[in-house]
Structures are given as structure tokens and as C-alpha cells.
Amino acid sequence: MNERKIIHIDMDAFYASVEQRDNPELRGRPVAVGHAERRGVVAAASYEARRYGVRSAMSSQKAKRICPELIFVNGRMDVYKSVSQSIHDIFHEYTDIIEPISLDEAFLDVTVNKPGIELGVDIAREIKRKIRERLNLVASAGVSYNKFLAKIASDYRKPDGLCTIHPSQALDFIAKLPIEDFWGVGPVTAGKMHSMGIH
Template identity: 60%
Template sequence: MLSDLPIRKIIHVDMDAFYASVEQLDDPNLKGKPIAVGGGGKRGVISAASYEARKFGVKSAMSGRLAEKLCPELIFVKTNFTRYKEVSQNIRKIFHDYTDLVEPLSLDEAYLDVTENKVGMHSASIIAQEIRQRIFKETGLTASAGISINKFIAKIASDCNKPNGQKTVNPEDVLQFLEDLDIRKFYGVGKVTAEKMYQKGIFTGKDLKSKSLEYLSDNFGKSGRYYYHVVRGIHNSEVKPNRIRKSLAAERTFSENLSSEIFMLTKLEHIAEEVAKRLSHSNVAGKTVTLKIKYSDFTLQTRSKTLPYFISDKAIVLETAKSLLYQEKLSNSVRLLGISLSNLNTENKTSKPMVVKEKTVSVQLKFEF
């Protein structure tokens, strides 16, 4: 079962260990060595790890302390986002030589729709190869790519031959590719959901496909419909060049664990001030305030409140965050606090959801990928 909408040619480009690779590029002494970007100090958290460090199990979002235990030779490097943004902008210029339908997901990855492109190439695979070659020639960095009929499959494919490789999933191969896929590889299936699926005997795409829409909705809520469609190759989200922000946040990790709400109020004020600055800079406001609490044992808790009106003022953001902090007793000492604002006033700018119709189609084998 595939959508009866026109088949697109989508490329997902993902830079290989981007932050770490930029640091190794700028400092030849770091080349071939295990490095971690960020994570220094006893409370630091790693932003990125080189492939040399990943061999030891070091990865992003890991504490610096744990990473150092796994890899005693690990070299910690401070983050330099100004430099990463500079390199990212150069890479995006390359993308725009091929298409204006570029949707950045972050500094190091983006979707490209090359169904119709500026260079008149029929093969999306050749375009992806040429883009990767140009990135290496012009920046010295490597990238991986996934090519297929939609964003969902292209993103999964880009991870298949990392680093410095690419994977094309042709239209006629989509359903088999998804059936053979480990459920953990499905974009949108996190660790907790994967465990839940395992408990229900869902280990592969084929297992997932055998479940009815009703079963998936009953067991996985709103996400059930999403799983039902994507395993059938149906994901009609377009590449959006002007991606609309859905939330805005700021957070802080503390040098010492905080055990009392009173000690957290000053910290919350600084975080609320940063959120208000970012709201002002982006010229947006939101209705839903979420307080993020990470405890000393690394468990994570979120508390949210939706207001009847849009806010962007620091004082209101702070007062709402305070009320969430006092909403219930803390279960442990706290190492991180964060405030985010969602349900933004950008929603009326989004396009209407696309209606998906399912039907069996004969795949065009001559459609060149």
C-alpha cells in the first residue's frame, strides 16, 4: 500500500559527527583521536563525540564523567557554535545550488526535495553523491545521505551507510525495506516505545505492519495512526523551506545539585529571562509553558500549563514556571531546570494537513532514483 500522491525524490543529508569533525578539521592535532565536544568539568554533558570516541560507547547527552570512564584517553573540547553555524551556512549554499526546497532540521542535517531541481538531473542518487563530494571538497567534512520517496524513509536511509556513505531506497523496494527494518530504526520510535513494542511481539516493520489501525491506536494513542501509515510507506509531509518553529526553550545545568525549591527561584528567573529574549528575537508568543526537571539520578520530569492567551513577557513566563515548580514535591535533588514555550502563535501560518488516501499502485520501475 502506497499513497496515490505523486512520488517525490527526497534526499536527507546528515553530516558525520559534525561538531567533532569541525573541531578535528580546525585542529589537526585532534585528527584520529577520541574527542568529545562539551562535557568538560564534573557536571558537563557531551554535545557530540567523534567516531573514534564512539567506539568506546561515548555519545551525545552523556555525562562527561561517564564518558571519561568509558574512554580514559578522551579529549574534551569546548563548543564553538559560531564556527559550526559558519560551516553549516556554507553547506546550505551548496544545497541551494540544486534546489530551493531545503528544510534544515539542525546545523548538521536537512531535507532536500530534488523532484524538480536546478541542475536538470533525473537521478536523485547522483545529486546526493555530487552534493557529498562538493561538501568534502569545499569544507573538508564528510556527509551521509538517504534517498527515497519521502522524508521518513530518506532519514532512516541516511543512517544505513554512515559515515561517508549513502543509501537509496527505490520506490519498488520501499515496502520490503520497511518490513525488514528493526523497529528501533523507525524514526519516531524512541527507547521507551521500542521496549513497549518488544513486549507486544513487535520487533520488525513486518510485525508492526501486521497490527491493525485499531490495535495500534489502542496501544500507542495518537502515535498509532502514524506507525500504521509509515510502515506502509505513507508519509506525505512536504519539504518546507520555511520551517515554522513549534516551541522555544532554555535550560541550565547546575554546578551543584539543588535540593530546595527556594534555591531554584533565582535560577528560574535567569532561564525565564533567556526564554523571553528568544521569544522577542523570534517575534513569537505561546500559550503552553513547560517546566523541565532533571534530577540527580538523571530521571526526567516535565510539568505543563496551558494559558488561555499568548504570552511572551518574562514575568508571566516566570510566574507560570514557579507555579509548576510548586505543583508537587520534588522527588530528588535537581541538576537541571528548563523552561519551554509551545503552542506558539505561528500555528495559523501552517498549511492544512494533507489528506492521505490509500490504494494499491503499480510502481513505476523507470522512475529514476
């Protein structure tokens, strides 16, 4: 049987990128999707905002403190859902075995794929190209033989990343990763692991 070929596609700064795409005045500027008022929270941040340390789930007040130039825009969930559907239409050109994680990321099993392309990395490259050409948005992709490694691979070279972790490289690749880069390990879990000497 063929080695499984799993692709993880992750849209780069999805909500903020859609807003920058649709409003030229926002391009190249630090943008946060969310509400600027005192109790507001950042739902998504552009890469320009992330350079200042702005992150999703951060309070709007803190975000404005660390990035005074930050521009807040209200989210348009109906638009994001529509764009997400267009992205999934591209996925379906290659496989119907799709596991969405959220509007902006999904796993694709392309072990057996509709065009009959041999290498998963070639499919990932085509999907990234079609998303850019048709939707004017940027995605990162990771390719491996299971979901855990494909997810780690897609995060490895963001934004606009493409990374493959081959079976022969997997153990060495993981051995060099800090534990906080593992999928599902957040700051609290990482802290506990560090206290146990796991880094």
C-alpha cells in the same frame, strides 16, 4: 507526475568533525565536544569516541570512564553555524525546497532541481563530493520518495554513506529493519514496542 525525489543529508559527527578538521592534533583521536566537569554533558562525539560507546547527551563522567583517552573541547557554535550556512549554500545550487532539522541535517526536495539532473542519487553524490572538497567534511545521504525513508536511508551506511530506497523496495526494506532504527523511535518507545511484541 514525476515520483518525488527527497534527499536527507546528515553530516557525520558534525561538531566533532569540525574540531578535528580545524585542529590536526585531534585527528584520529577520540574527541567529545562539551564540558569535562562533573555535571558536564557530551554534546557530540567523534567516531573514534563512539567506538568506545561515547554518545551525545551522555554525562561527561561516564564518557571519561568508558573512554579514558577522551579529549574534551569546548563547542564553538558560531563556527558550526557558519559551516552549516556553507553547506546550505551547496544545497541551494540544486533546490530551494530545503527543510532544515538542525545545523547538521536537512531534507531537500529535488524532484524538480536547478541543474535538471534526473536521478536523486546523482545529486546526493554531487552534494557529498562538494561538501568534502569545499569544506573538508563528510556527509551521509539518503534518497527516497518521502522523508521517513530518506532519513532511514541516510543512517543506513554511516559514516560517509549513500543509500537509495526505491519505491519497489520500500516495504521489504522496512520489514527487515529493527523497530529501534525507525526515525523517532527512541529507547523508551522501543522498549514499549518490544513489550507488545513489535520488533
